[in-house]
Amino acid sequence: MYELDGFIAFNFDVGVASASITPNGITFNRSVIMKLDYPEYVVLLINPETKQIAIKACTADTPLATPFYKTQEDGKAVRSVRWNSRDLLNSISELMNWDLKEMPHRVEGRLLSQGNTMIFDLTKATDMK
Numbered sequence: 001m002y003e004l005d006g007f008i009a010f011n012f013d014v015g016v017a018s019a020s021i022t023p024n025g026i027t028f029n030r031s032v033i034m035k036l037d038y039p040e041y042v043v044l045l046i047n048p049e050t051k052q053i054a055i056k057a058c059t060a061d062t063p064l065a066t067p068f069y070k071t072q073e074d075g076k077a078v079r080s081v082r083w084n085s086r087d088l089l090n091s092i093s094e095l096m097n098w099d100l101k102e103m104p105h106r107v108e109g110r111l112l113s114q115g116n117t118m119i120f121d122l123t124k125a126t127d128m129k
Contacts, residue, residue: 023100025084034110041065051123057116080120104128
């Protein structure tokens with residue numbers, strides 16, 4: 001079947017990767033988890049000049065690694081990952097001059113070609129209200 005050489009099946013279950021930034025935390029949706037291939041640990045990176053954040057899959061012994069994906073106690077997959085770090089929320093709010101209590105935001109992620117890092121351009125975030 002040489003007519004299909006080079007084609008790969010499209011996975012409709014994955015969807016668009018996004019992060020929601022609210023007063024309660026930052027939530028990465030299921031698509032982020034899937035596209036990063038279910039990493040147990042990530043490093044969060046912030047670029048204040050470009051106003052972007054990135055999460056990079058890593059190992060537990062990587063400096064500043066933080067837990068990311070884990071299955072539930074009943075063995076079922078989680079549907080999203082939420083970080084409730086007040087310091088992180090304050091840093092993002094200050095960087096973007098956002099009042100998250102008044103206006104939560106959603107931003108789409110872009111998977112880098114090496115596949116273990118996703119970038120979120122905060123300047124392209126949309127209001128959630």
